[in-house]
Amino acid sequence: MPVRAHARLSLAVSHEEPALRATFGDRYVWCCETVPRLFPRPRRLDGRLLDTGRLDVSLSPATSSRHTETIGVPALQRCMTATATLAGGCFWCIEAAFDRVRGVEQTVSGYCGGHVEDPSYRAVCNGTTGHAEAVQITYDPDAVSYQELLEVFFEIHNPTTENREGPDVGSQYRSAVFYHDDQQRDVAESYIDELEQGGEYGGVVTEVAPLETFYRAEETHQNYFEKHPNKPYCRMQIPPKLEKIEEKHRDKLAESAQ
8 A cells, every 4th residue: 555655643552452553543553563562661652654665753651751763664554454364265266356346455365274384275175284265355444344345255155055165165165254353253243143134144154263374375376367367267156256246346346347
């Protein structure tokens, strides 16, 4: 996400929470950096982005002394985005769909929810590692909310078929929401309850579990549909999912996808 130079912001370091808390208007975002470890007592910070691509931060502790630190802009950019990790069948399909959603800045195909360290695609496909094929989505929460991502997610896969999505069968193709924090867990559980009460889906089997480790898949699986749109599997399985987004969630599409 481009960050405007000289933008004003307010930050706070809390002794209770090991993170740097940044406030942009009315929105709170988090950035886990080394600053809190350097300054364990609660302090207020103020800073501005410099043209050099770094953030100059002045700390104002309870005492009269002041301290200045410089934080790299990439750290601030991580503050301004959020991450969702979702699994619902082949990750080629999920990635292709979310690449078209507004506010999504990056999608990465990978594996999570298993018991083997850094598994290969072949091992995951054999069903012996316990992993699900998943996509990690980096998005701008000012442009699209976590619930809106879930709305798209539950539209493009069937959350009522256990360990299966279309022709793909196995635990690696299970429906799962791997939450990054308690708020994501609460939103996911609430939305699933809403779906079941609405009667559109009966017996949602989507797993809601904390994300432990996400392993990036081999490079050949990244942007797979973009690189191989004419592969038989891609031609059969992905366009119907994209059409569903176009039909029911057109307002969530990025301008480039409309």
